[in-house]
Amino acid sequence: MTVKSFIRILLVISILAVMIGIFLLSDETQVESEESSDAFVNPIIKLFYPDYDEMDASKQYTALLSINVLIRTGAHYSEYLVLGALCVGLALTFKSKRVSLYILIPLGAGVIYAILDEIHQLFVPGRCCQISDVIIDTCGTLTGILIIFTIVCIIKTRNEKQKDIVDNQNYSQSLDRDVRGHDILFFRTDGYRVETNEQRGSR
Numbered sequence: 107m108t109v110k111s112f113i114r115i116l117l118v119i120s121i122l123a124v125m126i127g128i129f130l131l132s133d134e135t136q137v138e139s140e141e142s143s144d145a146f147v148n149p150i151i152k153l154f155y156p157d158y159d160e161m162d163a164s165k166q167y168t169a170l171l172s173i174n175v176l177i178r179t180g181a182h183y184s185e186y187l188v189l190g191a192l193c194v195g196l197a198l199t200f201k202s203k204r205v206s207l208y209i210l211i212p213l214g215a216g217v218i219y220a221i222l223d224e225i226h227q228l229f230v231p232g233r234c235c236q237i238s239d240v241i242i243d244t245c246g247t248l249t250g251i252l253i254i255f256t257i258v259c260i261i262k263t264r265n266e267k268q269k270d271i272v273d274n275q276n277y278s279q280s281l282d283r284d285v286r287g288h289d290i291l292f293f294r295t296d297g298y299r300v301e302t303n304e305q306r307g308s309r
Contacts, residue, residue, distance in 0.1 A: 110199055117196040124189045125219060131181075132223050136232025146177050182239055183246040190216050190250030198258060209251055216247030 134142065147170070151158055155169045193212035202208065220243035227233040 114199050117192055121192045128185055128223060132227050143177050147173055179242055182242045186216055186243040186246030187250040190247035191254045194251040194254045212251050213247055217244050
């Protein structure tokens with residue numbers, strides 16, 4: 107098994123694991139989902155509203171509602187960001203002359219799964235299908251894709267520059283050896299004629 111094949115298998119397993127995780131979270135009933143969110147609500151609400159305990163009931167409700175929206179939006183965004191990053195990572199292990207495919211295919215996969223995920227919630231008690239969640243999921247997927255794609259492009263550009271530097275150094279060293287060891291006459295790219303010492307002495 108090649109390294110590339112191993113990486114592909116690892117990415118596929120990771121993508122499936124994330125998809126299963128998203129499915130299980132969406133399969134929770136409204137009560138179960140709220141209980142899962144409550145584990146994060148209390149610490150966060152104390153962070154954003156230090157005087158929460160002193161608020162009246164209506165303000166507490168408003169604060170609690172805003173924190174719940176923040177947590178749910180963040181959860182949707184982050185889980186699809188990871189999914190998008192993994193999908194583009196898998197796409198980049200294949201060669202394609204069309205760079206756009208490295209973005210469009212992972213993005214399409216994320217959008218399709220987000221839609222299916224919302225449809226799935228129609229059959230879960232207390233849950234519903236929300237277009238806003240699909241939009242958030244799509245934004246998360248696109249962010250993950252762009253992060254990985256940008257990192258890969260930066261690394262590739264840096265490696266190409268380093269390769270050019272090494273190639274130029276090797277070429278210069280090769281020319282120096284030829285000039286010292288052989289009777290060679292050539293012209294540089296800037297138009298100046300280069301001669302060996304032996305050629306100068308023979309004139």
